[in-house]
Amino acid sequence: GEEVAQTPKHLVRGEGQKAKLYCAPIKGHSYVFWYQQVLKNEFKFLISFQNENVFDETGMPKERFSAKCLPNSPCSLEIQATKLEDSAVYFCASSQSSGFGNTIYFGEGSWLTVV
Amino acid sequence: GDSVTQMEGPVTLSEEAFLTINCTYTATGYPSLFWYVQYPGEGLQLLLKATKADDKGSNKGFEATYRKETTSFHLEKGSVQVSDSAVYFCALSPNDYKLSFGAGTTVTVRA
Numbered sequence: 487g488e489e490v491a492q493t494p495k496h497l498v499r500g501e502g503q504k505a506k507l508y509c510a511p512i513k514g515h516s517y518v519f520w521y522q523q524v525l526k527n528e529f530k531f532l533i534s535f536q537n538e539n540v541f542d543e544t545g546m547p548k549e550r551f552s553a554k555c556l557p558n559s560p561c562s563l564e565i566q567a568t569k570l571e572d573s574a575v576y577f578c579a580s581s582q583s584s585g586f587g588n589t590i591y592f593g594e595g596s597w598l599t600v601v
Numbered sequence: 602g603d604s605v606t607q608m609e610g611p612v613t614l615s616e617e618a619f620l621t622i623n624c625t626y627t628a629t630g631y632p633s634l635f636w637y638v639q640y641p642g643e644g645l646q647l648l649l650k651a652t653k654a655d656d657k658g659s660n661k662g663f664e665a666t667y668r669k670e671t672t673s674f675h676l677e678k679g680s681v682q683v684s685d686s687a688v689y690f691c692a693l694s695p696n697d698y699k700l701s702f703g704a705g706t707t708v709t710v711r712a
Contacts (some may be wrong), residue, residue: 527705531700584696588648591647592646
């Protein structure tokens, strides 16, 4: 597609429940990124993929968070046993390459509310 | 580490006023610099970017110049419209795959 497509737009989970978010990158883009936006404006890099391989996971919480990008499937970000502080907007982004001057395109985000 | 500092808002302006949002950065090497905009209820959109010193990025009447000597990338628009009301984020990327964002500046333009 011509845009990064994220689903669902909104997700409500009770504390302790699992949450799973999906992202379809722009067609032809090899790199996928996940960001977490908390406190309205603060962005945090979580993880990036080059095709199905993890490229950089330095921002991923070690526990409860996992992500995958499998061939011919949307990428996913899963949170096991959600906590209140996981409430945030999760943005997926994609890019054609990781070269210098590369442009990263963002989806509209998935709003997770943990109650 | 790399970081971005942008002026705190909120900023409230009247239509046709001049807008400046200051952004300075700290980075090793020569990062690419970006301005992203987030309209109410929407995701991030790339507004403009610059990849090397003295480059000027421009789009939709907005401009920003990559100033290496002052480590700045201030965003300007000469005459804002109500439709420019949004949150503006300055960002840098030293390796072009991981963006570091500023805290965002909320801009409200009144008719």
